[in-house]
Amino acid sequence: MDQKRIQKLVLFMPPFSQYNVLHHFTKQMHAAFERAGIDCRLIEAKYNNPKPFLEELFKDKPDATFSFNGLLPDDKGNFFADMVKIPHIACLVDSPNRYLKLITSQYTIVTCPDHFGCEFFQGINFKKVLHLPHGVGKDETHPSDSVRPYDVVLLASCLDYENVLAGWRKQFSPALCEAMEEAVEVTLSDNHTPYVQAFVSAVDRQLSKGAPIDTAALNYPTIFEAIEDYLRAKDRIELVKSIKNAKVDIFGEGTPTANWKKVLGDQKNVTIHKGVDFMKAMEIMKQSKILINCNPVFKEGADERIFTGISLGALVITNDNSFIRKHFEDKKSIVLYKFGDWKDFNDKIDYYLAHEKERQAIVNKGKDIVAKHHTWDNRAHTLLKELPAFLQT
Secondary structure, three states: OOOOOOOEEEEOOOOOHHHHHHHHHHHHHHHHHHHHHOEEEEOEEEEOOOOHHHHHOOOOOOOEEEEEOOOHHHHOOOHHHHHHHHEEEOOOOOOOHHHHHHHHHOEEEEOOOOOHHHHHHHHHOOEEEOOOOOEOOOOOOOOOOOOOOEEEEEEOOOOOHHHHHHHHHHHOOHHHHHHHHHHHHHHHHHHOOOOOHHHHHHHHHHHOOOOOOOOHHHHHHHHHHHHHHHHHHHHHHHHHOOOOOOOOOEEOOOEOOOOHHHHHHOOOOOEEEEOOOOEEEEEEEEOEEEEOOOOOOOOOOOOHHHHEEEEOEEEEEEEEEEEHHHHEEEEOOOEEEEOOHHHHHHHHHHHHHHHHHHHHHHEEEEEEEHHOOOHHHHHHHHHHHHHHHEEEO
């Protein structure tokens, strides 16, 4: 089969993005593709006025289109890519379970930030998928020895895992809840087991005990989303509670059932701020000595806060996972933590705040790795290399 190289590409600006993260990513990828020599345009659809968008798209038909998190079908199940017969690259930034509908599109190609996401899609017989972690802008950098008034920063919304668990018990059977709780425990306990795999194994154990679980009737996307919420909530709350001495600044919104002050109680060393958009978040990273990253969902991937935090000169302390260990070295170019080993985590915070030169040396090694391997330019080159195998002439 002949392979078709991408020469012309159109990027779609997302209609909505919490904290404007996807808007920022899209602009960075647009610039990266342009630097790679691609004839590249960035366009945006206006609600209830598609004509200018379509005219702009077809005035010079591209080889493919691109958007972060992709284009889901309309109410009738129709995909835009299939209707216009132009391949669309759906670059997911989250877990795959929210985007399962994409597998029914003939013209959609999916990228996942975590290797397991690729395995997930391939396991349901969708082969047009490749691994693409998040990245950082080529010029988004800042010296590690700059003035940094924030000791420890966490950029995260608040979820209360006890409320999440209470919701499970209202929605799911006791046996299913037990399997979900086991999946959480297994996922948090090591750096390589994805929660989907842990859940399937836990359900098998329940079935072997004669539990009345009808696996054919389960709403898997809903279950997986519930497990994700619990994982994220428990990891970030327990982590902040473990910090005993250092001053912590949290930037993140609450929910109707949870807020940081409620879940943390009277923790004197923590200051809560409103959530900020991504541009402001980057300014905060530039002023942070330590940036905590909590993402227990990814086991073979990485999100933007790791790369951006390091590039902007903060020491990133993040969940241990196999992908990070392939690209960075613990205590040499990044610092890793293990869920539950909270005394060790607190000791690391105290140590690196007290040893500035060592902290900066780790950051500077990390910055070199990020600049060479983890920019959006790197991701654009990966796509341009890998995509021809998915594009038919």
